Amino acid sequence: MFSEELEKISWDETTERINAKTDADVRRALAKEHCDVDDFMALVSPAAAPYLETMARLSRKYTEERFGRTISMFIPLYLTNSCTNSCVYCGFHVSNPMRRTILTEEETVNEYKAIKKLAPFENLLIVTGENPAKAGVPYLARALDLAKPYFSNLKIEVMPLKAEEYAELKAHGMNGVICFQETYNRAHYNIYHPRGMKSKFEWRVDGFDRMGQAGVHSIGMGVLIGLEKEWRTDITMMAFHLRYLQKHYWRTKYSVNFPRMRPSENGGFQPNVVMSDRELAQVTFAMRIFDHDVDISYSTRESAAFRDHMATLGVTTMSAESKTEPGGYFTYPQALEQFHVSDERTAAEVEAALRRVGREPVWKDWDASFDLKSYA
C-alpha cells in the first residue's frame, strides 16, 4: 500500500531537494527522454522557470506524439451535495446550512437527457459527496445502470471505497475512478479534513491501491492547490504516487489534475497559497515531460483563455459547460455550486474554440465492446 511507501519519503527533505535544484539539474532533466521523480523535482522547481518555453515545446511534442491533436471531452454530473465530511474548503461541508439534494432516479435520468442536449458527450463523470447511507454503492450502481443508455464511458468521483465495491461498480459499467488526495502532507491533512471518513488519511491514500486491485481501468489523481504552501512538494508526492501505481497496477491508465483554488471561492475559506497561471503551466509541462502518456485534465475551474492555450501544450482532457451543483443541468439549475466555474462557455463554444487552435474535440474515445465482465 502506498501509505507505507509515503512514510519513507520525508516532506521536509523533499521540499529541500526541490528548492536546491539548479540550472544544471533542469538542463539534465530536459535532455532526458525519460525522467524520474528526481528530474520532475527539477522541472517543477523555481530553477526551471527560465526554461518555460523549452518545456512548453517539449510538452507539446510529447503530447502530440502520444495523443495526436485531440482533446477528450467529458462532463461532470453531481448527484448529491449531501456529505458527512467537514473539509474546511468545501461548499458541501457538513455544517454548511444549505439545502441538501440527493437526485432521485427520475431526476438523474432527466439530467442525463439534458446533458445529451448540450453536446454529444459520451464521457460522464458522476460526482457525489460522502453519504454512504443514502448515496452509497447501491445508489451509485443504480445511477450507472441508468447512465448506460446515454454514455459509453462512465467514471465516478466519490468517497474512497473498498476494493470489492469498486469491483461491484465495475460490473455496473464503471470504467474509471477519480479521487483527489487533496494533499500528501500527512501532518497537515487533518487541519483541512478534521472530521468524517475523509479525515482518515491512510484510507484515502490507499484507496488508489484498492482501485488497482479491483482492476479499475482508469484512475484519476489530484492535489488541491491552495492548501499547502509548498505545492511543489505536494505535486512531487503525487508524482511518486503515480510511479508507484504504474509499477503495481500496470494495466491501468492514469490521469492527473491540478485543481487550483481561487481567493474568492466560497467566501469562507481562503487558500493558503495562490498558484499563478505561469506556475500551473510549468507544472503541466513538467508532468508531460515526466510522463508522456498520462492524461492531464483541466476542468472549467480554469479560465477560457488559459484553457484554450493549454489545450495545445499538454492538456489532453477537458470538461465543458459543467454545473457543479446536483441537478444543475435540468432539475435545480440555481442550487449552490461546489466551486465556481471560470470557463462559463457552452460546450459548443468550447468545441469551436478548440478547433480554432487546431485541436479535435473527441467525445467518445472508449467503448466497453470487448469487456466481457462489464455490462453483465
Add this chain to the structure above:
Amino acid sequence: MEKLVIAGREFSSRLFLGTGKFNSNELMAKAIEASGTEMVTVAMKRVELEDKEDDLLAHVARPGIQLLPNTSGVRNAEEAVFAAQMAREAFGTNWLKLEIHPDPRYLLPDSTETLKATEELVKLGFVVLPYCQADPTLCKHLEEAGAATVMPLGAPIGTNKGLQTRDFLRIIIEQANVPVVVDAGIGAPSHAAEAMEMGASACLVNTAIAVAGDPVAMAAAFKQAVEAGRMAYEAGLGLQAASMVAEASSPLTAFLNE
C-alpha cells in the same frame, strides 16, 4: 555502489557469470576470480559412468559465491520443474535460473512455458530467475507470478550484439518491482556499461568472457564496466542536448505574460 538484493540476499557485485565455453576449468576459475562475481551459473548433465572427470563444482563453489543452477536443455514447463528439483538436490540451493528454449537453433526462451514454470516453481519454494524475452508485459506477468528477478535478453544468445532490445529493456526497467538482469547478447564491456547506465540491476555474461583472447583479463574488464555503468547510473547522467537552452523568444508561452 548500492548493494543488489535478490530474494533477501545481498550482492556487492552486479556481474553474474556463466560457466560455458571456457577452454578449461582452471581458466574459468581464474576468470571467476578476476570478475569479482558472486553469482555463477551452472548447468547439469548426465554422469558418464566410466569417465571419472574433473568435478566442476570444485572450481566454482567457494564462499561468497551463489551457485545458480540453470535448466538448460529443458523444452517445456514440466521438464523445467523436473530439472529444478534435480538441481536443488544436486547443488543444495533453491536458486534457479529458469531457461526454457525448445528451439535448438537460436535458443530463444519460450514465454508461455516460462511463465507457467515460474508459477509452479515459486509454489515449490524456488527462488526463480527466469531468462526471458525483452517483453515488458511478460516481465510484469513473471513478477506477479513471484519471480525473484527478470532476466530479459539483450540480443539472441551468443551473438555478442549488445542491447538490440534497448527500447524494451528501458520499459522493463522502468516498470519492474524486481531486479532486472540483462542476460544474453552482451558482447563487450561497453554493452554491459550501457545496460547498467540504463538502470539494469545486473548483467549476466558468459560467451564474451569465455571466448575472449584472454578470458581472465576480459573478466576484469567486465567487472570494471559493470561498476562504472552502475556508478554512472547512481550519479545521474549529465546528458545535454544542444537545443535545451533557455530561449529568449517565447512564442508558445507569451500568453502567460499578458
Add this chain to the structure above:
Amino acid sequence: MKIWVNSKEVETAAVSLASLVEELSLPTQGIAVAVENRMVPRTQWEACALSEGMRVVVVKAACGG
C-alpha cells in the same frame, strides 16, 4: 538384475538406490538421482528399492551459462 542408468543397461546386485550409488562409485554430493522420472532425495536412497528394468538418471554439474 538389469536396470537402466543414464540410458545404459547396467547389471547390478544392488537392491536399493543407496547401494547402487555405492556400487557405481558415484559421489554422494553434487549429484541428483531420479528414478522413473521422479527425483529421489538422498535421504530416501536407502528406502528406494530397485527392481528389474527400472530407469535411473544421475546428473551432476556441467558448464553452462
